[in-house]
Each structure stands twice: as structure tokens, then as C-alpha cells.
Amino acid sequence: MADIVFVSRRHSGQRIDRAVQVLVSLAALGICAFFFWIVSDLFAHGFGELSWSFVTELPRDAGRGGGIASILVSTVAILGVCLSVSLPLGTSAAVLLAELGAREDRFALLVRRCLDVLAGVPSIVFGLFGNAFFCVALGLGFSILSGGLTLACMVLPILIRSTEEGLRAVPNEYRMAAAALGMTRSRTIFRVLLPAAVPALVVGLVLGIGRAVAETAALIFTSGYVARMPTSFLDSGRALSLHIYDLSMNVPGGEAKAYASALVLLALLLVLGSAALGISDRWLQRRMIRI
């Protein structure tokens, strides 16, 4: 009797296992399907508009004609400002959190709490803050600089958290070995720990780039939406995502160009992401084998 109960239990257990497996696979399949649906929709509507001149020409007729050259330049410039500010700041903060303060340190706790809140703040709030602080208080106006700095505030939590986790994942033996060899903490951080944490840093970087390039709401109030070719960082510049929004919502007949711009945005993300990964990989190879 006991045997039979045991067997039937095992059978029901197996059934649950199978059911869970099927459900999980279905969920994974659903996610893939959703992704392919979006991409194929973009291709179906936007691929016809894609051409070399689309990338090199200035927009005409509110974006219905011409290309997106000025938009691309603005996008890259905004991203450049964002990263050149957020990377050094983020790395320093991560070093502070992971290496220099104890985990239960009050100050570190405060910083971490702030980061968690920041990571959850809606981007429109960042936009309003950026407008009030960078555009008005600092007098930068609607400019690429204001937009980039606002985005830097947005991606900092992502960068810091992933770099911090990366540093924490570095085996403690390296710290012990370095200390036992009379190496100072700072040299240990820069020569051993940070290089070892680079893969995690790059993951954060790629996520941050993704968030920055896709941002629309925060940029409306900070870098503005002038579609002209910017001539300085203090010029207003329209980011790609904003261009897509404008074409699809405010410009009748702009849908095709919006789709094409979205394809370019997707490609830009892919290129930047794989470039970051590739460069860091090469650098790591060189660094680990020969500084």
C-alpha cells in the first residue's frame, strides 16, 4: 500500500515537473515571438525607406522627406556627454561602495538607498529636474549638454550598481595577495580589481547606453527638439527617439520615416552594444595577458 502511494506521488511529481517545463518554455517562446514581431513590423514598414542618403541627408518638411543626419549627430553627441560624465562618476562611486566603505557603513547605505530611488524615478521627472537644474539654474538652456547631463543622472544608478556587483564578485584572494605584497589599496583597485570587474562594468554600460539612447521624455525638456544640425554642445539637438515620437505623433505622413528611424535606432543600439563588448574583450585579453 505504502509503495503504491509512493509511486503515485512520484508520478504526480513528474507531471508537475513536466507542466512547469512546458509553461516555462511557452513563456520563453512568447518573449521571442514578441521580439520578432516588433522587429519584423519595423522591417516591413521601414526597410523601404532605408538608404544611404537617409543617413547622410538633413531632414526636410518636418521629417517627412530627407534623412536623419542631424538627428544622428545630436544623438551621438548627447550620448557622448552622458557617458563621459557618468562613466568616471559611476566607477568612482562603485569603488567607494564596494572597496572603501564597509558594507554596513551608514554613508554607503545612504548612497545605495539614493541609487535605488533614482533607478526607479520616471524619466519624465528626470526631464523636469534636468530642465530646472541644467537648462535654467545653470543657464545651459535647451542644449545637447543639458540633455547629456540629464541622461547621465539617469544611467548612473545602473552603472554604479553593476560595477559595484562586479567588484564584489572579484575574489577576495586578489585583495589579500596584493596587500601581502605591500601594494597600496589604490594601486590594487586600479591595477587588479577594476580590470577584473570590467566585464560587469561593460554590462552596466551596455544597459546604460540602451536606456540613454531610448530616452525620449527626459530629453524633450532638456535637449529640445530642434532638428537642425547642431554646431556646438550648447545647441539644441533632437535625439533619434524624440524624432521617432515626433514623426509618429505630430507629423501626418511621417510614419514611414518613423519606422525607418526606429530601425536605425535599433541598429545603433546593436552596434554600440557589440562595440562595447568587443572593445572590452580585446582590452581584457591584452590586459590579462599583458598590461
Add this chain to the structure above:
Amino acid sequence: MTSSPSHLRLPAVPLIQIESLSVRYGSKTALREVSLTIPHGSITAVIGPSGCGKSSLLGALNRLSDLVPGCTVSGTVRFGELDVHAADTNVQDLRRRVGMIFQKPNPFPLSIRKNIELPLRERARFSRAQLDERVERVLRDVGLWEELGDRLDDSALKLSGGQQQRLCIARALALEPEVLLMDEPCSALDPISSATVEDLIVRLSETCTIVVVTHNLAQARRISDELAFFWVRDDAGVLIESGSTHRVFRMPHAELTAAYLQGARG
């Protein structure tokens, strides 16, 4: 294996003098009131069961204990004229003079060459030629030059465990330490690598004073001149007996030592 006529050496001048040293982690006492003298030029083996504070002892000698959160050290450790735990002691300098080898080989994720050069470059400015010369010398010292001399730019992590441990020793030697602390340097290695490292320890004792923690009594007997036997009493490590290895194995003063050495305890 190794022959050790070392117990025939003359008693040497004390290099490290430990007086009523206690090490605590928070409220837990790891080591209580230890007094011990490490003679210059000797190999001192530290033996005893797990948790008797052997590693804590080593950590207190090069102040690696500073890195352990909540660790407090009391008592004095004199290294020559230097008061190791004084507030104004230059810790970096101390650790260059008192090298340390860990149980698990811990090379940096860098090339073989960089592993040795990185700590050297921080000590002083060396020319490329000086660095190359030093790298070759220490690798020869640990017998890795023949094996690895032509691939110094390979990753150190690709080496075998025994090679990694010898690289770690070479890395420590490059700083020309006066003392090498070794925390069970052979226990993570296979028997052949272990024998190689053991031979190496004996050879190194010609230029370095060595303190080696080991669980291997036969090894302690083979290589050491001095023996320090630790035990756990009231949840804290205490020193039961120390003296020349020859004497302690032949005529242990404490009953506990005799029992442990015969394998009856621990």
C-alpha cells in the same frame, strides 16, 4: 625527499619576538596570550588542529589582520627593531619585508611576468632591464624558469596549481623579503608539486627566515628547525609548546604535544 641537517645549526639571534599576543574577531578570541620567538634564518613550523589560531598568528605578523573587519590584535610583535603593531608603522613596507604565501595559490589574473612586476613597480622605479633580470632570477629561484621562461606573457591562471604556487613564491621573493610566512603552502597541491614546494622552502631558508603553518607532521619534522604547537583551549588558540623541532619530537614537555605528535589527538 629533503634531507634536513638544519637542526644541527647553531641557535640564532631572534628576528621576530612575539609577546602576549592575542587576536580577536569581534568577541571571539582566536589566539590568546601567545609568546614566541622566531630565530633569524630558521624554518619555524606552526602545527596544531584546525581553528587553533595558526593563520591568525601569521596574519598578526604582517598585519594582514588589518584587512579583516572586526579583528583586533593586542600584545606586541617585534620584527627586529620594528614594533609591528605601532600606529606609525609603514604597513606597505612591513609587508614587503615580511612576505606571505597562502594556502590556495592566488596569482593575479595577469601574465606571469606582470604578476611579478606589479608589486615590484610599486616598491621602486626599475628599468626594463632590471625588471627582466629580477623576473628571471626569482623564476630560477623557484625552478619555473626552465618550464616557463619562454612564455612569460601567458596568463598566470593557465598554470597548474603547483606552478601557480611557485609563481606566488617567486612574486613574494622578488621583493627580497626577510621573512616568508607560509600558510599551509602545500595542502592544496598534489603530492609531486607538494614535494617540489617543500624542497623549495628548504632552499629558501638560506636567504629567508620562514614561518610555515602545516598540518603535515612529517613535513614539519623534515623541514623545520623550530616547532610551535598550538591547541584550542576554552575556544581560543593557545601555544602549548615550542622549541627545536628535534627536541620537541624527541622529548615533548607537554603531554598534549606528545599525544598530538603520536597521532593520538586532534
